[in-house]
Amino acid sequence: MNKQELIEKLREHGAWCTECHDINGKKDRYVKAAKVRELLDQLDEPQKVKVPECVAGYIVWCHSEGLTLWEVFKTIRGMPEKVWEWLKDEEHQAIFSKAYTDGYEVEEEPKWKIINDQKYCLTSIEAGYGNSLHWAFDSTKKKPILFDNEETAMYTAYITGGTVEKV
Incomplete structure (x- = not known):
């Protein structure tokens, strides 16, 4: 769920207050909403991970084919050799999953x-x-x-x- 979806959910569940509150001698009917918004602004967006160019290309292809993450890991058909080699590392599998769902940045290849x-x-x-x-x-x-x-x-x-x- 992203930040905007969370805001909508809070509205659905009545988190936006419409009753008046006395704050520092001043009536404010949206105090709860303001506090919720303040907290939401502190919410961190997911950090994008870095993946090699070959992995980024494969992610683009998988998304264009409409594959879910489960389908990507379930089959290795069509997976380029370089991507397969990279995914053998357990840490890279977690990075791939995060990149597939939250987005990524392409890691510059060393020269x-x-x-x-x-x-x-x-x-x-x-x-x-x-x-x-x-x-x-x-x-x-x-x-x-x-x-x-x-x-x-x-x-x-x-x-x-x-x-x-x-x-």
């Missing part, structure tokens, strides 16, 4: 860049003739090459003589 001794970033790498590679480290505002996979970044750093740095 890596390669820098050299002068702190210049690797900005280009290309294959040359034969087995040669050509790369460039640049100190200007050119965008560095960002790697999604730390292992690939480390291999490339080894080849280019740089070091890996998490972005």
Whole structure:
């Protein structure tokens, strides 16, 4: 139940007072309602959890198919491998449940860049003739090459003589 639904329920059950009350020498017929509203304003909205991009995409797909949370956990048909691997962790199952019902934010996937001794970033790498590679480290505002996979970044750093740095 969200905050607005709670307000409606309180109205249905007579929590909104219509009788007069004397407060500090002043008549106020909505004192109870004001107090209830004050308390409701202190009510925290559910915190959104963070999930990986692949999980967020799967949640979107499940909602578009009209699947309940029970149906999602009951079957693994069509579940992408990355999502399945992530859901094997019991803590992730609880996070998934909360994300599915209360909403979520997409967790940014970590990225890596390669820098050299002068702190210049690797900005280009290309294959040359034969087995040669050509790369460039640049100190200007050119965008560095960002790697999604730390292992690939480390291999490339080894080849280019740089070091890996998490972005």
